[in-house]
Amino acid sequence: MPADENLRPAAGLRWGVQDCVATVTLNRPERRNAMTPTMWRGLAEIGGKILADAGVRVVVIRSEGPSFCAGIDLRMFTPEGVPGEDRGPGLDDPGFGEHIRAYQEGYLWLRDDRIVSIAAVQGHAIGAGFQLALACDLRVLADNAGLCMKEPALGLVPDLTGTKPLVELVGRPRAIEMCLTARTVGAQEARELRLAEYVVPAADLGARVADLARELTSTDAAAARATKALLAAAAANTLEQQAAAERVAQATLLRSMRGDTGGRPPG
Ligand code: CAA
Numbered sequence: 679m680p681a682d683e684n685l686r687p688a689a690g691l692r693w694g695v696q697d698c699v700a701t702v703t704l705n706r707p708e709r710r711n712a713m714t715p716t717m718w719r720g721l722a723e724i725g726g727k728i729l730a731d732a733g734v735r736v737v738v739i740r741s742e743g744p745s746f747c748a749g750i751d752l753r754m755f756t757p758e759g760v761p762g763e764d765r766g767p768g769l770d771d772p773g774f775g776e777h778i779r780a781y782q783e784g785y786l787w788l789r790d791d792r793i794v795s796i797a798a799v800q801g802h803a804i805g806a807g808f809q810l811a812l813a814c815d816l817r818v819l820a821d822n823a824g825l826c827m828k829e830p831a832l833g834l835v836p837d838l839t840g841t842k843p844l845v846e847l848v849g850r851p852r853a854i855e856m857c858l859t860a861r862t863v864g865a866q867e868a869r870e871l872r873l874a875e876y877v878v879p880a881a882d883l884g885a886r887v888a889d890l891a892r893e894l895t896s897t898d899a900a901a902a903r904a905t906k907a908l909l910a911a912a913a914a915n916t917l918e919q920q921a922a923a924e925r926v927a928q929a930t931l932l933r934s935m936r937g938d939t940g941g942r943p944p945g
Contacts, residue, residue: 690705725783728787735793741798789813795815808827817874818890823864827844
């Protein structure tokens with residue numbers, strides 16, 4: 679656990695940085711880490727602070743309790759709502775889309791080129807929770823994990839940035855099948871569908887993620903960030919554009935190395 683944990687009890691979050699690894703923990707286990715607007719805004723705010731820390735290279739998203747995340751707090755859909763949560767603008771309000779965009783900010787920062795994000799998933803990851811795992815660059819699943827895009831079963835669409843990574847990872851046909859059946863995909867199937875980099879016994883989840891974080895930070899920081907940026911851009915680029923981007927990135931790295939070391943060649 680990071681030494682300098684910051685508590686955000688109202689948002690159901692805590693976070694901290696140790697060495698170059700930031701850990702963000704969903705901390706409402708009594709509600710299976712169900713998410714509220716305050717939690718989504720909290721994630722965005724914490725993300726801003728983490729990205730402002732140039733020393734952070736890896737971000738781990740984890741959670742307390744038996745489930746990674748049970749998705750949106752379903753009480754948001756009841757007349758009573760969730761105590762302390764405002765309902766935001768009405769459906770016909772022109773600000774409605776902007777409202778959702780603010781929630782999406784809690785997810786978007788996890789793709790930033792300055793960091794590598796890892797979701798550590800035990801138990802259920804449902805709806806908004808599955809999308810949180812999809813927002814991360816890498817996923818390590820406990821063997822008891824179950825992934826479910828529940829939204830269509832509730833008359834909704836997944837709107838927290840999950841549809842693009844899902845299609846990119848499993849392909850459009852499987853994404854359609856998974857979402858429109860709203861079925862739960864178990865850990866082994868998730869591994870076969872490339873939704874998990876690793877599946878480990880539940881008791882080993884924390885240790886495996888810590889090892890992976892260490893492995894990811896064993897390479898040169900500037901080279902790692904530049905390489906992630908290249909890999910992130912590759913799918914949208916033509917081969918020629920990508921080759922050009924590689925040349926630019928290499929020259930930038932070498933220039934900075936020369937400036938830092940007085941002409942030491944790459945080794
Ligand atoms: N919202 C609010 N409370 C929730 C919740 C949720 N999504 N999920 C669980 N809880 C609460 C339960 O009501 C229960 O509270 P009480 O102890 O007061 O009764 C407590 O958490 C424990 O829940 P369970 O006893 O059900 O725990 P379990 O371990 O047996 O099951 C579970 C866990 C499979 C996640 C189950 O709770 C469940 O199916 N939850 C609902 C999941 C769901 O449908 N989420 C919506 C996804 S769609 C979405 O997220 C939309 C979007 O982004 C826009």
